[in-house]
Amino acid sequence: MMSALKVVVAGLLGLALLIPAAIVLGVIGLPAVAILAVLAVPVLAVLAVIGVPILLLLVVAALVLGVAFAVLGAVLSVGTVMFKLLLFIALPVFALVWLVKRVARRDHRELI
Numbered sequence: 860m861m862s863a864l865k866v867v868v869a870g871l872l873g874l875a876l877l878i879p880a881a882i883v884l885g886v887i888g889l890p891a892v893a894i895l896a897v898l899a900v901p902v903l904a905v906l907a908v909i910g911v912p913i914l915l916l917l918v919v920a921a922l923v924l925g926v927a928f929a930v931l932g933a934v935l936s937v938g939t940v941m942f943k944l945l946l947f948i949a950l951p952v953f954a955l956v957w958l959v960k961r962v963a964r965r966d967h968r969e970l971i
Contacts (some may be wrong), residue, residue: 874941881934890926896920 903916 871941874937875933881931881938884927885931889924889931892927894926941966 892925899920
């Protein structure tokens with residue numbers, strides 16, 4: 860039981876650290892990749908003149924952008940799932956436990 864609790868706490872802590880990192884990646888990282896892509900246009904022109912296939916370079920650029928968006932989407936979707944679990948499962952269970960304790964406490968006072 861204790862190891863399961865450690866896994867849950869570690870997962871929540873990791874999630875709490877990854878969501879701000881994903882937001883920073885989305886706000887800073889993706890525009891930086893776009894700026895670098897614009898700055899790489901002259902280099903691509905020189906490489907095209909030399910004879911390096913530009914298709915290969917475009918595939919690599921698409922791969923870099925795809926990985927960035929995939930990481931951002933995966934982290935944010937995990938955060939959304941955790942929020943839905945909290946809202947639709949944990950919160951009602953906690954409310955039910957609170958009500959049961961309150962009713963049990965009231966019954967205990969009436970018996971005295």
